[in-house]
Amino acid sequence: MSHLEPEAKIFACSQSVYLAEKIAKEYGIPLGKITMSKYSDGEFQPSYEESIRGLRVFIVCSTFPSADNLMELLLMIDAAKRASARHITAVIPYFGWARQDRKDKPRVPIGAKLVANLLDAAGATRVMTMDLHADQIQGFFEKPVDHLFASTIFLPYVKSLGLDNLTIASPDMGGSKRAYAYSKFLDSDVVICYKQRKEANIIDTMELIGEVKGKNVILVDDMIDTGGTLAKAADLMIEKGALSVRAICTHAILSGDAYEKIENSKLLELIVTDSIPLKKESKKIRVLSCAPLFAEVMHMVHHNNSISGKFIM
Numbered sequence: 001m002s003h004l005e006p007e008a009k010i011f012a013c014s015q016s017v018y019l020a021e022k023i024a025k026e027y028g029i030p031l032g033k034i035t036m037s038k039y040s041d042g043e044f045q046p047s048y049e050e051s052i053r054g055l056r057v058f059i060v061c062s063t064f065p066s067a068d069n070l071m072e073l074l075l076m077i078d079a080a081k082r083a084s085a086r087h088i089t090a091v092i093p094y095f096g097w098a099r100q101d102r103k104d105k106p107r108v109p110i111g112a113k114l115v116a117n118l119l120d121a122a123g124a125t126r127v128m129t130m131d132l133h134a135d136q137i138q139g140f141f142e143k144p145v146d147h148l149f150a151s152t153i154f155l156p157y158v159k160s161l162g163l164d165n166l167t168i169a170s171p172d173m174g175g176s177k178r179a180y181a182y183s184k185f186l187d188s189d190v191v192i193c194y195k196q197r198k199e200a201n202i203i204d205t206m207e208l209i210g211e212v213k214g215k216n217v218i219l220v221d222d223m224i225d226t227g228g229t230l231a232k233a234a235d236l237m238i239e240k241g242a243l244s245v246r247a248i249c250t251h252a253i254l255s256g257d258a259y260e261k262i263e264n265s266k267l268l269e270l271i272v273t274d275s276i277p278l279k280k281e282s283k284k285i286r287v288l289s290c291a292p293l294f295a296e297v298m299h300m301v302h303h304n305n306s307i308s309g310k311f312i313m
Contacts, residue, residue, distance in 0.1 A: 008302045009052060013061035013072045018277055019093065019291060020060035026295030032057075034076070044068075046076045048083055056087040058128075058298055063096035063115070064253065064276050070096060070115065074122045081123030089126040090119055091298065093275035093290055094223075094251045098133035116140035128297065130275060130290060131222045131250040148297060150250040150273055152310055153288050155185060157271065158218060158248070165243070167191055167215040171229045175221055182220050191217065193233050206232055213241030223251040224270070227258035231265035238266040251275050252285070 011032040012020030024031040033049040057080045061073040073090060080088045100111030112134075119127060120142055128146040132138070138145045158166075169191040170179035176192050183190045191210030206229075217237050224230055224247070234245040245267055252272035254262075262270055262284055270282075273290040293310065300307045 008056045008058065008298070009050075010058045010060065010298075011048070011076065013059070013069060013076065015064075015069050015072075015277070016061045016093075019062070019274055022274075022289060022291035023060060023091075023295045023298070026292050027299060036072075044072065044075075046072060046079055048079060051083075052080060053084040054086050056089070056302055057085040058089045058091050060091045060093070060294075062094035062275055063092055064094055064251075065096065070118075074118055077119065077122040077124050087125050088123055089128055089298070089301065090124040091294060092127065092129045093273070093294065095129045095132055095137070098137055101134040101137055112137045113140045119143075126301070128294070128301070130273075130293075133222055146297060146301065146307060148293060149311055150290065150293075151182065151185075152293055153273060153290060154220075154248050154271065155182070157288060158182075158186065163216040163218075163244075165215045167210070167212060167217045167242075169193065169210075169212070169217050169219045169233070169237070171195070171219050171221050171233050178222070179220055182218075189215070191237075193229075193236075195229065195232075206236060208236060208240060212237045215242050217242045217245045219245065219247040221247070221249045223253055224249040224258065224272070225253045226256050227254065227261040227265075230267065230270070231261040234265050234267040244268045246271065248272075252278060252287075254279060 009032045010020060010024045011034055021031050035047050035049055037045045059076050061069060063070040077088055097111035097115050100109060126144050127141055130148040131150050132147060138147055166186060166188040168179050168183040168188050170176045171193050172195055179190050191208055191212055193206055194209055195206040219230055219233055230247045237245050246269045247267055248271045250273050259282055267284060270285045272287055274287050275290055297307050297310055
C-alpha cells in the first residue's frame with residue numbers, strides 16, 4: 001500500500017451498528033472496535049480500541065432522535081481527530097434535524113446549519129449522507145459532501161414490479177422535483193398532492209393535481225414520519241380510481257401511531273431503506289438495504305475515484 005493511501009477503517013455509533021456491520025461486510029473489512037463508557041447520570045464517552053493514527057476513518061451514524069445519536073457522533077469525531085486520524089468521514093445515512101433548513105417563522109433556529117457547524121467544529125473532514133430533506137443543506141458545509149440518492153436502490157426494484165399504467169406521485173408540492181425525476185427515468189405520468197396543514201403533522205385538506213384513475217401509483221418521498229400524509233394520499237387515490245398505491249420513502253422515521261396508519265391505509269406496500277432501524281415488523285413494509293451503496297461509494301472515496309456513476313437520476 002502506498003504511503004499516500006492510508007488504510008481505511010469503519011466504526012459505528014451505538015444505534016447504527018446494525019447498518020455499519022452490513023456496510024463493513026460489503027466493503028470487505030471488519031467493523032472497528034469501540035467501547036462506550038457510561039456514567040450514572042447518563043453521560044457517555046466513546047473510546048477507540050485500536051490504533052487509527054494516520055488512517056481514513058469512516059464513522060457510521062444516522063442522527064435520528066434522541067440527540068444522543070448526534071452527540072455520540074460528535075464525540076467519536078473528536079476522539080478520532082485527537083487520535084491523529086488522517087481523514088474523518090461522517091457517514092450519516094439519515095441526516096437528522098434536516099427539516100429545520102430555514103426560518104419558516106420568526107424566532108426559530110436553523111437546526112440543519114447548526115448540525116453542520118457542529119460536525120465541522122468536531123473535526124469531520126468529509127460528510128456522506130443520503131436523500132437530504134433539502135438539497136441546499138449541502139451548502140451549509142465547508143467540507144466536501146457526498147450526497148447519495150436512494151433512487152439507485154429503489155428504481156431497480158420499481159422496474160422489477162413490471163407495473164402497467166405506472167404513475168409517479170409526490171405527496172406534496174415540495175417533492176415534485178423528486179417525482180418528476182423518477183417519472184422521467186420510468187417514462188411515466190406524474191401526479192402531485194396539494195395539501196394544507198393546520199399544524200405540524202396534522203393535514204387539513206388534500207387535493208390531487210393530475211389523473212390516477214386506472215393507474216398503478218407510486219408515491220415517492222424522502223421520509224415518512226407519522227404516516228398521515230401517505231395514508232391520506234393513498235386512500236384519496238383509491239377513491240379516485242387508482243388500481244394500486246405503493247409508496248417509496250428513503251427514511252422510515254415512523255413515529256407515533258405511524259405503523260397503525262400504514263396498516264389501516266389503502267397502501268399496498270411501503271418500500272424504505274434501513275437508514276433508520278424499524279421499531280417493529282409490518283407485512284406492508286419492505287426494507288431495501290442501503291449498505292451496498294454506501295460501501296461502494298466509501299470504497300470509491302477512499303481510492304479517490306469518481307462517484308458520479310452511482311447517480312442514475
